[in-house]
Amino acid sequence: MNRFDYVRAQTVAEAVSAASEPGAAYLAAGTNLLDLMKGGVTRPNRLVDVTHLPDLDRIERLPDGGFRVGALVRNSDLAYDPTFAKAYPSVAEALLSGASAQLRNAATVAGNLMQRTRCPYFYDPASACNKREPGAGCEARGGETRLHAILGWSEHCIATHPSDFCVSLVALDAEVEIAGHEGTRKVSLDAFHRLPGDAPQHESVLTPGELIVALHLPAASAAFADHSRYMKIRDRTSYAFAVVSAAASLRLDHGRIVEGRLALGGVALKPWRAREAEVVLAGAEISETLFRQAADAALVAAKPSGDNAFKIELARRLIVRTLARAAAGTPARMPALPASAFASEKDTLHA
Amino acid sequence: MGQHDSLTVSLRVNGEPHDIALDDPRVTLLDLLRERLGLTGSKKGCDRGQCGACTVLVDGRRVNSCLSLAISLDGSEITTIEGLAQGDTLHPVQAAFIAHDGFQCGFCTPGQIMSAVGLIREGHAGDDPERVREAMSGNLCRCGAYIGITEAVLDAQARMASDRQGEAA
Ligand SMILES: Cc1cc2nc3c(=O)[nH]c(=O)nc-3n(C[C@H](O)[C@H](O)[C@H](O)COP(=O)(O)OP(=O)(O)OC[C@H]3O[C@@H](n4cnc5c(N)ncnc54)[C@H](O)[C@@H]3O)c2cc1C
Ligand code: SF4
Numbered sequence: 427m428n429r430f431d432y433v434r435a436q437t438v439a440e441a442v443s444a445a446s447e448p449g450a451a452y453l454a455a456g457t458n459l460l461d462l463m464k465g466g467v468t469r470p471n472r473l474v475d476v477t478h479l480p481d482l483d484r485i486e487r488l489p490d491g492g493f494r495v496g497a498l499v500r501n502s503d504l505a506y507d508p509t510f511a512k513a514y515p516s517v518a519e520a521l522l523s524g525a526s527a528q529l530r531n532a533a534t535v536a537g538n539l540m541q542r543t544r545c546p547y548f549y550d551p552a553s554a555c556n557k558r559e560p561g562a563g564c565e566a567r568g569g570e571t572r573l574h575a576i577l578g579w580s581e582h583c584i585a586t587h588p589s590d591f592c593v594s595l596v597a598l599d600a601e602v603e604i605a606g607h608e609g610t611r612k613v614s615l616d617a618f619h620r621l622p623g624d625a626p627q628h629e630s631v632l633t634p635g636e637l638i639v640a641l642h643l644p645a646a647s648a649a650f651a652d653h654s655r656y657m658k659i660r661d662r663t664s665y666a667f668a669v670v671s672a673a674a675s676l677r678l679d680h681g682r683i684v685e686g687r688l689a690l691g692g693v694a695l696k697p698w699r700a701r702e703a704e705v706v707l708a709g710a711e712i713s714e715t716l717f718r719q720a721a722d723a724a725l726v727a728a729k730p731s732g733d734n735a736f737k738i739e740l741a742r743r744l745i746v747r748t749l750a751r752a753a754a755g756t757p758a759r760m761p762a763l764p765a766s767a768f769a770s771e772k773d774t775l776h777a
Numbered sequence: 778m779g780q781h782d783s784l785t786v787s788l789r790v791n792g793e794p795h796d797i798a799l800d801d802p803r804v805t806l807l808d809l810l811r812e813r814l815g816l817t818g819s820k821k822g823c824d825r826g827q828c829g830a831c832t833v834l835v836d837g838r839r840v841n842s843c844l845s846l847a848i849s850l851d852g853s854e855i856t857t858i859e860g861l862a863q864g865d866t867l868h869p870v871q872a873a874f875i876a877h878d879g880f881q882c883g884f885c886t887p888g889q890i891m892s893a894v895g896l897i898r899e900g901h902a903g904d905d906p907e908r909v910r911e912a913m914s915g916n917l918c919r920c921g922a923y924i925g926i927t928e929a930v931l932d933a934q935a936r937m938a939s940d941r942q943g944e945a946a
């Protein structure tokens with residue numbers, strides 16, 4: 427790990443000003459940042475510790491019924507908050523399918539959004555990586571691409587965003603509240619992360635010094651609470667990143683879908699909102715055929731970025747199964763194995 | 778705001794207050810415990826959040842000490858494996874690991890036990906072995922003592938609940 431200056435911010439304004447210097451980085455729980463620094467993947471010369479900032483660790487119910495979740499709320503505290511989890515159960519399920527209990531106890535909401543890709547070539551300073559070093563090339567091309575993208579990638583970078591949390595959030599129109607030099611602004615989570623294009627080093631819309639202060643979930647999205655699920659395919663039952671994941675939320679009226687939401691994880695450099703599929707679902711009668719059509723629509727533009735064409739078919743089947751689970755209804759209690767395909771649940775469909 | 782030239786971190790570790798001067802902010806909680814305080818019970822398996830051998834409680838919550846920057850935890854209360862037993866009386870989780878053969882080589886065991894103590898406090902798993910296994914997934918055991926570990930956690934949890942009831946009665 428390189429040497430760095432340690433700055434403990436006491437106010438948001440202090441944090442923003444201390445982190446605006448080139449080479450500075452925010453430190454939250456450190457579960458991603460310290461890992462990257464130990465591997466020499468990132469080398470910030472100043473860490474601005476935000477964990478002592480007051481008031482950013484609160485989960486607030488707003489007067490309009492929506493939620494404002496402070497940037498420092500720990501992943502486990504949000505997942506186990508009874509009112510939040512009741513309103514947005516697929517978000518709680520996604521959170522509990524990520525990492526381990528220890529990591530979730532530490533990891534913050536903002537840190538989860540800002541976590542970096544798990545591309546093994548990004549993690550290996552000896553490999554060429556456009557994200558680490560713009561213009562260096564991308565060693566993942568032609569390499570091991572099991573965790574790489576099938577949507578929205580470019581020849582410059584084929585990495586994926588590893589968060590589970592973000593997938594359920596983007597399906598439910600979450601927004602990010604950001605503090606900067608000129609006060610605060612709000613950006614939809616869908617517009618927050620950037621696709622790689624020809625500049626994969628630019629990962630989000632944050633400008634230097636900008637600090638995530640909260641996450642907002644609209645009241646309207648709680649209307650999906652009775653039919654919201656998250657599913658995640660991983661290489662072992664627990665404590666592994668998604669190969670492919672899906673979040674599905676439905677609003678039903680007598681077997682007909684009034685409105686459907688679908689998002690995918692592990693497929694692109696951002697949590698992938700599948701709006702084409704939502705058009706197919708809107709107003710339609712529930713059926714396996716419908717779910718297959720929705721899955722096809724979601725994956726029209728999918729193409730392998732290497733030796734990973736299997737992910738397209740895997741995503742197709744996972745979408746059908748997640749929609750079926752959502753249609754069957756949110757379970758009264760969080761499943762013993764959150765988001766798992768191996769859980770002994772009464773799935774209506776084994777796609 | 779302080780651009781700290783001399784860094785001091787104040788922690789309560791197993792009930793004892795410590796003010797520790799750090800010459801460098803890079804020290805993780807794990808390295809601080811092992812190398813500055815001589816508490817070598819917490820193990821360094823991967824040093825990257827992937828194995829759970831370094832699990833300790835920070836303010837009562839289990840976390841990976843290898844991915845925690847010590848200076849950032851200023852003011853916290855830390856509990857390590859060394860802080861569980863009361864003199865010669867083992868903590869119920871420690872006793873249950875012995876009774877149920879919850880280990881072979883023992884390298885992962887301090888982390889397993891601290892994780893189990895955290896799990897029982899969290900109280901989400903109940904008496905369902907599947908939920909216990911899921912909630913213990915952040916602790917790997919290369920010896921594969923998982924069956925004994927799950928039994929030990931369930932048994933310790935039941936004992937601690939009945940002890941509490943006994944006290945209340
Ligand atoms: C072994 C392992 C397994 C994991 N498995 C999963 C998994 O299955 N699913 C999953 O989703 N995640 C997984 N994770 C990742 C984990 O979710 C992240 O490490 C965690 O969410 C990061 O949060 P943090 O508070 O520790 O952030 P930090 O590590 O402190 O920071 C992460 C990044 O966010 C920036 N940042 C932090 N706070 C702010 C802020 N307020 N505003 C702007 N920028 C900020 C930092 O500068 C840094 O770049 C895993 C991690 C490990 C180590
Ligand atoms: S896929 Fe992206 S992150 Fe991975 S090596 Fe290529 S440029 Fe780097």
Ligand code: FES
Nearest residue numbers: 822823824829843
């Ligand atoms: S040593 Fe901390 S998780 Fe492995």
Ligand code: FES
Nearest residue numbers: 881883918919920
């Ligand atoms: S007892 Fe040997 S690693 Fe668990």
